[in-house]
Amino acid sequence: MNRFLPLPPDKPRRSRDVSILILLAALIVILFLVSMNTGFMRLSPLEVLHTLSGNGTRQQQLILFDFRLPRIVISLLIGAGFAVAGSILQGLSRNALAEPSTLGINAGAGFAVLIFISFVPATTAAPIFVLPLLALAGASLTAALVYFLSYRRADGLSPTRLILIGIAVGAGIYAFQLILSLRLDPQNYQFVAIWLAGKIWGGDWRFVLALLPWIMIFVPFACYKARVLNVLNLGDETSKGLGMPLERERLLLLATAVALAGACVSVSGGIGFVGLIAPHLARRLVGPRHQIMLPVAALSGALLLLTADTIGRWILQPAEIPTGIVVAIIGAPYFLYLLAKSKA
Amino acid sequence: MASSTHSTLQAPSDEGNTPVQSRPVAAAAILVLGIAAILFGLMVSVSVGAADIRLATVWEAVFRFNPELPQHQVIRELRIPRAAAGALVGACFAVAGAIMQGMTRNPLADSGLLGLNAGAGVGLALAFAFAPSLSFTYIMMYCFIGAAVASLLVFGIGSLSHSGLTPLRLTLAGAAVSAMLLAVSQGIAILYSLSQDIAFWMAGGIGGASWKQLRIMFPWVAAALIGSLILSRSITLLSLGRDVAAGLGQRTRLVQTAGMIIVVILAGAAVSTVGPIAFVGLMVPHITRYLVGVDYRWIIPCSAVLGSILVLFADIAARMINAPYETPIGALIAVLGVPFFIYLAGKRKGELQ
Amino acid sequence: MFLFNLQGSGSVKLAVAGFLTTTLLLSACGNNNSNAGGNGAAATTAPSATVEATAAPAESAAPAVDKTVTDAMGHKVTIPANPQRVIASYLEDYLVALGVTPVAQWSTKNGTQDYLAAELKDVPPISYDLPLEAVTGFAPDFHIVQSEGTVQNGLYDQLNKIAPTYVLGDEVSSDWRAALLKIGELLNKTPEAEKAIADYEQKAASAKSAVSAAIGDDSVAILWLVSKNFFIVDETRSSGAVMYGDLGVKLPNLVTEIPAESRAPWNPISLEKLSELTAEHIILVNSDKAGGAEITEGAVWKGIPAVKAGNVHEFSADTSWLYSGPIANSKTIDDILSSFVK
DSSP states (O other): OGGGSOOOOOHHHHHHHHHHHHHHHHHHHHHHHHHHTOSSSOOOHHHHHHHHTTOSOHHHHIIIIIIIHHHHHHHHHHHHHHHHHHHHHHHHHTOTTOOGGGGTHHHHHHHHHHHHHHHSOTTSOOOTTHHHHHHHHHHHHHHHHHHHHHEETTTEEOHHHHHHHHHHHHHHHHHHHHHHHHTSOHHHHHHHHHHHHOOOOSOOHHHHHHHHHHHHHHHHHHHHTHHHHHHHTTOHHHHHHTTOOHHHHHHHHHHHHHHHHHHHHHHHOSOOSHHHHHHHHHHHHHOSOHHHHHHHHHHHHHHHHHHHHHHHHHTTTTSOOOHHHHHHHHHHHHHHHHHHHSOO | OTTGGGGGGOGGGSOTTSOOOBOHHHHHHHHHHHHHHHHHHHHHHHHOSSSOOOHHHHHHHHHSOOTTOHHHHIIIIIIHHHHHHHHHHHHHHHHHHHHHHHHHTOTTOOTTTTTHHHHHHHHHHHHHHHOTTOOHHHHHHHHHHHHHHHHIIIIIHHHHSTTOOOHHHHHHHHHHHHHHHHHHHHHHHHHTTOHHHHHHHHTOOSTTOOHHHHHHHHHHHHHHHHHHHHHHHHHHHHTTOHHHHHHTTOOHHHHHHHHHHHHHHHHHHHHHHHOOOOSHHHHHHHHHHHHHBSOHHHHHHHHHHHHHHHHHHHHHHHHHTTTTSOOOHHHHHHHHHHHHHHHHHHHOHHHHO | OHHHHHHHHHHHHHHHHTTHHHHHHHHHHOHHHHHHHHHHHHHHHSSOTTHHHHHSGGGOSOGGGOEEEEOTTSOEEEEOSSOOSEEOTTOHHHHHHTTOOOSSEEEBTTBSOGGGTTTTTTSOEEETTOOHHHHHHTOOSEEEESOGGGGTTTHHHHHHHHSOEEEOOHHHHTSHHHHHHHHHHHTTOHHHHHHHHHHHHHHHHHHHHHHHHHHTTOBEEEEEEETTEEEEEOSSSHHHIIIIIISOOBOOHHHHTSOGGGOOSEEEEOHHHHTTOOOSEEEEEESOHHHHHHHHTSHHHHHSHHHHTTOEEEEETTSGGGOOSHHHHHHHHHHHHHHHOO
């Protein structure tokens, strides 16, 4: 746990932090360019430039502006959202292995989508936001249920209990998902299976617009609360001693994490691991102070997800691998390394 | 400690200085009554099913078998192996859970929650995708390897750290390893359009069990169960803490390795036959410890018996709830298992942190 | 072998994955080179770049004959006067019957619709989930989508950006005659559609009397065996509609015993229940040759009366039995005739 102890800010450290931020941003820009060139249709960098300046063919414009760009932007937003949500949860629970899906958020969102697909025939054009909104509702309800089950009047909210009950509820929901999914016809089943595995849907500017406010409000809010997260790391007793309204702050931060993760899950489907790995990466790079750690985590998450999405789009062309699977496969080795290294 | 009133009953979390309590009489009673219940369950299980077969015919099929009659064949070839498989895998999951809980002193250990089932699932997905015509022996081997890899990931890496894994960390590690392995299976399934095949299997079902599968898995399971009885004394000592066990002259590494091998065989064999059924290994050992005390020489056989009963009757219920269709047994058991898990997680605050 | 190849190419790509960044950065430096490659690829995947202009409904050359129709999901769709490059994933059967060759055909990792292999042998495959860039690459001027379920979550809007997209809908596509007429109407091929139906009815009528003469009042069960599970076909869909509807063969007891409201085109059925099958004949569509052998060699299967009597007619999964459409159904009739009418 000692890695969580806040360090006193010092000058050389700060300039290093800034250069890390710049480095990450530069990597994202490079990957952004690479990703624009990646896909089933080959567009050379020159063609991309042409198209960006408005001289492409209709096909090229369609691919770049309507399919690739929104998808890239969504990947970046989702990566940042999951990463910040994960950082908050790890800070709250003082547990380095917590992440949004441990609270059952992914399971709840998936379950809501599955219920919709199972019981509402797709005979009319459902408005585009029906599924995301349902997923968000499922995620929030599950998080609320987990919170409710783990709250005790005697000792308030124990982070440990929160995580364990999150895992239990997630496992239970998963079992019911299986029952429901067996009743689906194969076509709907494929849709749900891919949704659950986490796929960034086709890419559509409307999703970008829907997601943007959540990220723009809650990520800065989390950064604003960075000091609270630092104090929480010192333990309940210390936090109380410092005069912090522990329960209130915790609930507020938890709600922020759920809002971020829920909004992301609603667009991306069941993507895990980003919220687990990005905070670790950030802590390794810049240490545990949340003021700097949160932005770095957001950038790392965005970078990680964009990488995964680009690989998923490219590696088995023309088939696409759902991004969630690529993330899990990239993230797993790093996670295992963490597990081996970390102290009990 | 929040649960001090129960502390003598829950061995894995107890401090080394609590006296070892066991109740041999209760345990003997469980074994006798339990075996009677298993026999009763087997009879019920053979008597109910999708085909409408009169009870008299059922008994004729058992005692005066006539291969010319299709109904007799149904009893012989489908229902009896199904009932036997239910009893057998129930014992497998429960004993695997008991060993894991004892060895890791972790009340939340279960082959489903710790990723062993998911590991076996990856083995199975690989087998389905790349070699769809493999015989059951090889499918079981794939499951063994998958479960072994998962347990190495969860326990092996965990044991590298000096102070071992706390229940919370172990559960989290299990959840993460499960998530990762599930993603791998999903990836294979989506790419090879096997999703629903694998989903059927993931939901757990004893319906497909055949004599052939039983014949192949039985020697492994029997050997593993006998091995677990031989190990049971050492597991009792380990459940008091590694230092205590080492102090009493136990070769703890050896015992742990042997225990893990047994767990992998039990979980792999059970998963390859009926799919990943979670929570049996979580619930049964707890209930058993509550009834018979902390001595694993009693806990292991009693867990086997109670696990058999649980899965046997759950399978009967799975056939009757929505007849003639089957309800996935994994989900049925989860209906019991999730509240149980929540109860455990809620109660054991002090010890888990 | 097919699987093995896939596996090979997958691992090669996995290996290459690590060099993703490098490769692309290199290609960014070698502009000329990659430019040529890019054009080459575009040329092969989209052979006629000129058609593309007519694809946009707004700039269509002959607006007078464009027509606007409403699809199953309520979209207003403007269909080009004379669609040249049609994608109708999983509806290829109808296009073939109407004499239209699609620019791409439905496929999964496991292959395409095998029974149409001869008719569609030069048509490149497209993944069943219609990846947008792949669709764009074929430069279609008209899409027909079979089911509402395929285009959920905004996919319709994206497809419609590439070319006008008409959703046939589950209701229409569950009745192949209605689907054929509708597709004929969309593609200005109503006479062809009517003729195809008339031809089929004639073929069915003569087959009906032949089959009835051959097996009389016997009932026939159609079973599909896939990954060790059986499904039994009812009279509403695909080969069931042909067998029981068009040819008037008697339904087996196990289908009539399922309450009508819970019947599906393919009903899961346990081997245990199958032991009660009294049908005189079984059509076994075997998608599980390897793994299913354990079942078809087993005593329970062999105890089913029709199996005992040797009246099992087995067809592999690459036949038309699992599909629906004018071509599929016609081929199914051929198979029925060859099974029962000697």
